[in-house]
Amino acid sequence: MTATRFLPRERLQTLFERIGDLGYRCMGPQVRDGAIVYDDLSDAAALPVGIGAHQAPGRYRLEHYAHARCFAWANGPQALKPLLFAPEETLWRVTRDAAGRLAFAAAAPPSQRRAVIGVRACDLAALALQDAHFAGDHADPGYVSRRRDLLLVGVDCGHPADTCFCASTGDGPAVSNGADLALTELDAGFLVRAGSAAGRALCDALPLRAPSDAELHLGAAEIEHARQSQRRSLPARNLRDALFANLDHPQWDDVAARCLACGNCVAVCPTCFCSTEREQPAIDGREAARVRLWDSCFSAEHSYVHGRLLRPDTRTRYRQWLTHKLGGWHDQYGRSGCVGCGRCIAWCPTGIDITREATAICTADQPEGEA
Amino acid sequence: MSTAPAPDPAVMGPPQEAEVVSRDDEARGLCTLHLRLTDPAARAAFRFQPGQFNMLYLPAVGGVPISIASDPAEPEHLAHTIRAVGRVTRVLATLGAGDRVGLRGPYGRGWPLQAAEGQAELRDLIVLTGGLGCAPVVAAIGYVTARRERFGRLVILQGVKHAADLIWRERYDAWAELPDTEVRLAADEPDRHWQDHVGLVTDLLDEVRFRPQASVALVCGPEPMMLAGAKRLVELGVPAEHIWLSLERGFQCGVGHCGHCQLGPWLVCRDGPVFRWSEIGWLLGTKGF
Numbered sequence: 001m002t003a004t005r006f007l008p009r010e011r012l013q014t015l016f017e018r019i020g021d022l023g024y025r026c027m028g029p030q031v032r033d034g035a036i037v038y039d040d041l042s043d044a045a046a047l048p049v050g051i052g053a054h055q056a057p058g059r060y061r062l063e064h065y066a067h068a069r070c071f072a073w074a075n076g077p078q079a080l081k082p083l084l085f086a087p088e089e090t091l092w093r094v095t096r097d098a099a100g101r102l103a104f105a106a107a108a109p110p111s112q113r114r115a116v117i118g119v120r121a122c123d124l125a126a127l128a129l130q131d132a133h134f135a136g137d138h139a140d141p142g143y144v145s146r147r148r149d150l151l152l153v154g155v156d157c158g159h160p161a162d163t164c165f166c167a168s169t170g171d172g173p174a175v176s177n178g179a180d181l182a183l184t185e186l187d188a189g190f191l192v193r194a195g196s197a198a199g200r201a202l203c204d205a206l207p208l209r210a211p212s213d214a215e216l217h218l219g220a221a222e223i224e225h226a227r228q229s230q231r232r233s234l235p236a237r238n239l240r241d242a243l244f245a246n247l248d249h250p251q252w253d254d255v256a257a258r259c260l261a262c263g264n265c266v267a268v269c270p271t272c273f274c275s276t277e278r279e280q281p282a283i284d285g286r287e288a289a290r291v292r293l294w295d296s297c298f299s300a301e302h303s304y305v306h307g308r309l310l311r312p313d314t315r316t317r318y319r320q321w322l323t324h325k326l327g328g329w330h331d332q333y334g335r336s337g338c339v340g341c342g343r344c345i346a347w348c349p350t351g352i353d354i355t356r357e358a359t360a361i362c363t364a365d366q367p368e369g370e371a
Numbered sequence: 372m373s374t375a376p377a378p379d380p381a382v383m384g385p386p387q388e389a390e391v392v393s394r395d396d397e398a399r400g401l402c403t404l405h406l407r408l409t410d411p412a413a414r415a416a417f418r419f420q421p422g423q424f425n426m427l428y429l430p431a432v433g434g435v436p437i438s439i440a441s442d443p444a445e446p447e448h449l450a451h452t453i454r455a456v457g458r459v460t461r462v463l464a465t466l467g468a469g470d471r472v473g474l475r476g477p478y479g480r481g482w483p484l485q486a487a488e489g490q491a492e493l494r495d496l497i498v499l500t501g502g503l504g505c506a507p508v509v510a511a512i513g514y515v516t517a518r519r520e521r522f523g524r525l526v527i528l529q530g531v532k533h534a535a536d537l538i539w540r541e542r543y544d545a546w547a548e549l550p551d552t553e554v555r556l557a558a559d560e561p562d563r564h565w566q567d568h569v570g571l572v573t574d575l576l577d578e579v580r581f582r583p584q585a586s587v588a589l590v591c592g593p594e595p596m597m598l599a600g601a602k603r604l605v606e607l608g609v610p611a612e613h614i615w616l617s618l619e620r621g622f623q624c625g626v627g628h629c630g631h632c633q634l635g636p637w638l639v640c641r642d643g644p645v646f647r648w649s650e651i652g653w654l655l656g657t658k659g660f
Contacts, residue, residue, distance in 0.1 A: 076606070092385030094430045101409075102430065102471045104385035138383055138626035138641075187597065244635065247657055274630030277623050281431035288430040295630070302631060305621045307456050316659030324633055331636030 005208035006215060008189040009068065012044040015117070015153070018205045024115035024151050026085070029076065033063055036076030038083070038116060047118070048073060048091075052254040054316030055342065059349030068314035071118055073183045074161035075341055077268045079123040080116065084146050085130060086272065088278075091142075091290045107289075109142035115151035119179060121172035122164075122341040124154055126270030128178055132333045133273050151198055154179030158222045160230050165355055170231030171339040173226040178204050184219040192221045231347075232355045235363045237336060242362035247319065251360040256315035258350050265295030265344035265352075266321070271329075273336045274302065324356055386428045386473030387413050389449070391466050397452065397538040401503070402464050403440065405448045406474060417446050421510035422481030422617055422645045426625050427451060427463060428548055430472030431548065435459040436622035436640070438507035439477060443514065449474070452506040452538075465617050478625035479644045482511045482589055483615060494523030495581045497609070498601045501530040501592025505539065505642075507617050516549060525549065526579045529558040530572025530596065534565045553579050573600045576607060583608030590648075591617040598656045601648045611649035617643045618651075634660055 016026050022041065026256040028041035031048050041047070047070035052063045052218065055074065065072070090107040097103070134143040154175035157166070166172030170201045180199035184191040191211055194200040211219075236242075266272045276295035281288040295302055298317045303310035313318045329337030336355065388409045392596040408414040419439050419586060428434040435457065441450035442503050455464035466472070496515060498508050515522050526547055531537045537556065547554040555575045557568040568575055586609050590597050604614050620632035620639040626643030635654045637643065654660050 079486065094385070096430055096471075100469070100471050101474060102388045104388065104473060106384050134628065138627060138628070141383060189636065205514055236509075240636075244654070273628065275624070276629065276631070277434065277435050285431060290428075292629075295635070297630065303621065306619060310620075311659045319659060320633065323635065328636045 004211055004216060005195075005203060005206075005218075006189055006211035007183075007192050007194045007206060007208055009187075010189075011207050012070075012190070014206055016042055016044055018149065018202055019115045019153075020116075021205070022113075022151075022202070024113045026115050026117060028038075028117040029073075033061060035060060036062070036073055038076070038079055038118070041117070044070070047071075049346050052122065052159060053161060055163045055346040057163065057345050057353050060346045063074045068187065069182075071155045074159060074164050075120055075122070075343065076155060077343060077347055079119060079270060080131065080152075081270050083114065083116065084127070084143055085134060085275075085294075086142065086292075087294050089142055089292050091277070091292050092286065093289045095287045096285075097280045098320035098363055100294075106141070109145040110258040111145050111149055112145075113149045113151070117153040117155075119152050119154045119159050119175075120341070121175045122157075122166045122169075122339040123153065123270055124152065124175060125166075125171035125189055125306070125339040126168075127152075128340070129271045129329075129333060129335075129337060129339070130273065152179045154182040156182065156184045156219075156223050156226075158226050159183060160226050161342060161346065163232065163345040163353075164230055164340060165232040165234065166204075166228045166340035167230045167340060169336065169340035170237060173230075174223045184223065186215060186218055186222070186258070188215070191215065212292070232342070234326070234336075234338065234340075234352070234355055235359050238330055239336070239358055239362045240330045243323045243327040243358075246361050247323075251357065252315050252319050254360075255318050255352060255357050256313065259298075259314050259318050260349055260354055261298040261314045261317055262263065262349060263298040264347045264349060265299060265354075266296040267294065268338060268347045269325075270341060270343070271325075272296075276301070288325055297324070303316075322354070322361075325354075346347070375521070386426070386434075386475045389472050389474040391447070391468055391470045391472070394467050397433075398536055400455045401451045401452065401536075401538060402455075403450050403467060404463065404472075405441075405452060407447060408449075408474065409471070414447050415479075417449075419446055419449075420442050420481035421447070421484060421514050422507055423477035423479050424441075424507075424622070424625075424644065425449065425451065425474050425476030426478070426622070427459075428475070429459060429462055430473070431514065432462050432620070433459045434475075434623070435463070436475070436478070436619075436625065438617075440506045440509045442517075443510055444517065451524050452503065454503050467627070475625060478622070479640055482508070482617075482645055484511060484586070485515055495526070495586040496522050496524070496526070497526045497576075497579075497581055497586055497588040497604070497618075499528045499572065499588060499590045501596040502532065502536065503594030504590075504617070505529050507591050509539070509542070511589055512546065516546065519549060523551070523585065524568035524581055525552040526660065527552070527554045528572050528575045528579065529555075530559075530575075530592070533560045534558040534559070534562040555579060571599070572596065573603055576600065576603050586613060588614045589617075590614065592654065594618075601652060605648070610654060612647050614648035615645050616648060616651070616655070618646060618655075620644075
């Protein structure tokens, strides 16, 4: 990151304009259906001004405050994952001629320069994990194309939710890398750091001034407060061995009795990558499209192998999810698959808390009771 | 921003068209499709290792992973032995010469034959299979028999449930004629013509001769059989890191992306399907994995 600069709040619109000048379609957070969602946004006034998000196990409610801040909330149900790993995507098409010959054609991945404003540190950490999965060996063409065309403006998280634990996973609340531009929101405006050549070019085009020492101090203090205010945590950064040593722990039965196997946690998790392929045949039988959809390890079909189900019950499915998320990821990508965003806690209909389950399974300590 | 390598069209793109050249009916519900990529350039470029698999695809039906049962020295000819058991395999089993399918691959890590070659301490080879587990090792056996002098004693053990399930008897008979080679067959339920062992194929490990410390085992079949076989091989003194098992999971993408073959720390299609017992023995057989 380069030297920190300052963007006055009344000039925030210029950020959208300069990004648009560079040929990017701007996306940003906005209120829709009672939640913060990311979608097309070209007007700074459409940001969630004065909005906060109260999150608790099984609960997500927006609240209105009499302040001018527009990033004073932790996160919404989705951020970057659907933009890169599409919930539904045609992979290729096939046609069959009268002689039975098959012609396959890859679906051209739509390529469009997109900029996302307001990305959180947890979501940038999740993006790095998705990059390792989809853009490493055997790179996914659609993902790589969309990733290449992405510009990211991160915003430090000054208002973590009750469900957040990014400080414990080491992924937040401050944006440290992965963003082209990083902002810290203050009442009067934004501290701005560039994290890439594109970010530096953007800085040069913005009406920035040097920040005062007081502004720098205020920014650092807000982030430190956000870090200190998080009450949830995982017992350790690496729980791999503890989880695989406890595959018969009675807690798996306990959580299975509360888990609906609905897959909400998987849908909102910014690192979950499972997908399934479906056939979409044309009605005349001459064409078919191969479509990839998000999948969930909580479904029965997910564990189908040659006429049988490997995981016939919720106990083995929740265990599959958690041992992968906090265990197998270490082997596969060198770190835990959890970035501490807390979405799986807030969006679980029965309020299952990953930090409590992991603590119960991996430590001899009893998890702390909820107030 | 991402510096990812360019996608590899052979394994990441759509399937390539393949033609059924011929079909063998092996046993009830079991057939072998002999396939050939129709594009000459793709056919010439295709290479595979024994133990790898392809994804076979039928329009409007779907795709299924099938191991390659033919000789890697002739990669223009791809044999796939199929049991009609699921939605896709039931349709594949109806195909005949001239029919077209889609083919993606090859995928996965195959048998470690190069590791056994030329290393005196690794020269005896035990091939322990059950049911259609014989298909993924046929290419490996062919590889070994074509280089017979580079391997030690060859022990081939195949088990079937019913005697009528045994396929490729003429191959087993031919292998039994090779020097320093022992072939034994087992059937749980024999018919009146059955000449060999009645019972589990893993029983035969105690009846055949090999040098446990100087052996490599290739194991493929139903998981209970592989678990029993690997444990017995260890008891007999074969080092756990010299026992290799080929696993089957719900492969869809073939490149470790879709997550269906997640097994603890591994994505089986990408990291396997062939694993050392020393790697997976601690987790394999745990219900749910």
